[in-house]
Amino acid sequence: MADDRLSADEQVEIVCLMLDREQEGIVRLLRAYAPSVKKLLLDRFDGLLTEQDAEEVVQAAAFKGWDKVSTFDDKKGTLGGWFYTIARRSAIDSLRGLPPGEDRPVELSIDPSFTPRPPAFLDDADDLTPEIVKVLLEEIETMGEIQKRIIKADLEAGGEADTEFLAYRFGLTKQHIYSYRNKAHAALKKRLAKRGHTAETLRTKL
16 A cells, blocks of 8 residues: 555554554554555455455454554554555454464375375275375375375365465465465375376375
8 A cells, every 4th residue: 555545644543542552543454444444355355255244354454453553553564554564464363363473384294194085085984094195195295295285285285275265375376276286186196006006006005
């Protein structure tokens, strides 16, 4: 938000009200910026946030701003820009399903106690042996970074991870995610076959 609809004096008034813990400050903050910030969020996270989601994020951001108002510095930017930054970060936290400031990377280790669902070409199988789990995860580690992370996310999700979320997280389109996933499945099937683990032989071991 390079431009701000409020004058510098009006911005200072809102900040002072919030610093003094006057609820009028948060009311004026929302009145001035909620519509434009909501629109920016819907544009920025196109398809990932609903109107209701964006509304809730803006409201939550206002209360975060209430708690963090002392961090606003008019020498570094406008009040609208500061509020949008808080709202954008709140939206990211909401999409990740994490508390603010927390991030959990999509990572899995080769753990015999971990039992992922069978890959797509074994969708009629109910389980995998610890031996096959180990082979499966070893082969995943040899794949390209994006393919590896998508497949790991799928395994963690017990099927297929949310495509829209993966697209946002990796900065790709949904079509890219579909393409990477399909190629990864094909590559994984081929690599497992080279190690003697075809769909048929895997089923006989279950």
